[in-house]
Amino acid sequence: MKPIAICQYLFTAIAVAVTLIGCAAYPIGKLSIAEQGYFFAGGKYVTNKAGQQIRVNQMYVQYQIPADRKHPYPVVMWHGGGQTGTNFMGTPDGREGWGDYFLKQGYAVYIVDQPGRARSGFFAEVYGRTRTPATKYMSDRFTAPKGANLYPQSQLHTQWPGTGVSGDPTFDQFFSSQVEDIADVNIIEQLNREAGVALLDKIGPAILLTHSQSGPFGWVLANDRPKLVKGILAIEPNGPPLHETAYAPAPELYKDGPLGRAWGITRGAVNFQPAAATAKDLGMVQQPTPDAPTLVRCWLQPEPARQLPNLKGTPILILVSEASYHSPYDHCTAKFLNQAGVANHFVRLPSIGIHGNGHMMMLEKNNLDIASFLTKWAGDNIR
DSSP: OOOOOOOOOOOOOOOOOOTTSSSSOOOOOOOOOOEEEEEOOEEEEOOOOSSEEEESSSSSEEEEEESOOSSSSSSEEEEETTTOEEEGOOEEEESSOHHHHHHHTOOOOOEEOOOSSSOOOOHHHOOOOOOOOOOHHHIIIIIHHHHOOGGGGGGOOOOSSSSTTTTHHHHHHHHHHHOOSSSSSHHHHHHHHHHHHHHOOOOOOOEEEETTTTTTHHHHHHHTTTTTTEEEEEEESSSSEEEEEEEEETTEEEEEEEEEEESOSSSSOOOBSSSSSSSSGOEEOOOSSSSSSSSSEEOOOSSSBBBBBTTOOOOOEEEOOOTHHHHHHHTHHHHHHHHOOOOOOOGGGGGGGGSSSSTTTGGSTHHHHHHHHHHHHHHHOOO
């Protein structure tokens, strides 16, 4: 079902130059839009402590449908932790973002703000405490990982447009987009699961493009609405299975952090076959040795592994950059899925000639090279 348009515009031969403070101007090119607007997916009314009725759990969704639509399924772009939908609307130095790129290739694009964040609204008495973004964490993980040197691959990072530290105009623009989010990631997954189901029930079959924290949302929605998820483009999806990864000095490099995804690739239950009554029934075991010296030891099921029947047959791409903190462990997510009978295409960007990227690849200097690969893969594999 197509949502009712809130706004309708037709743009022809429009070239917009975006200028950010301290940044050069970059033309975003010509877009011809047949329909655009926004709506909220999901949500419910609750009564607060003051006895007032309020609405919570809703997810803000903005959409654009190109005049020359070439693909039947829209792409839903889902940002990660501490982020908002701005990740896909442009870059901190004013270049074209993935949203516009996909539109130019003929895809309808839906960009969300996760429930409890940005335009979706935050209600402290319902959602609980938050996590606050800090410049050092962002630099160490996203924009200037060479300086922190938390993991070996960090030294290969070259694609961030600027120094990646506070005071640099591009970093300042990026950090200005960071927001507090819900501290309890179990709540985050459940809220997005509920809102995501509501979104798919509204718009119909779609392709999910997930990034980082939103990675598990692709798996749970394919589990809950297998006929409506036509493909998943998982950009460094939240992982690895079971435990978070903590970084340690050489020669150890990595150690297990807190329990992350008890159900392997998700925090909430998904349908396994044979059925698993609890997450502990998966009986996860850790590899005795890693697949390579600079990689983590994956937690996987013992054989014969339980299967994920609702995800089977869904075209899945897992894309990992060369220099991200995800580089040491995202292969474990691909291995877990393969073991559970879910074929997927695991691609490291260097294998297709794209080098130097970190975790925020959609904002980096070569972001459109990556977008080009994504649209080609989707066109070749999603029917």
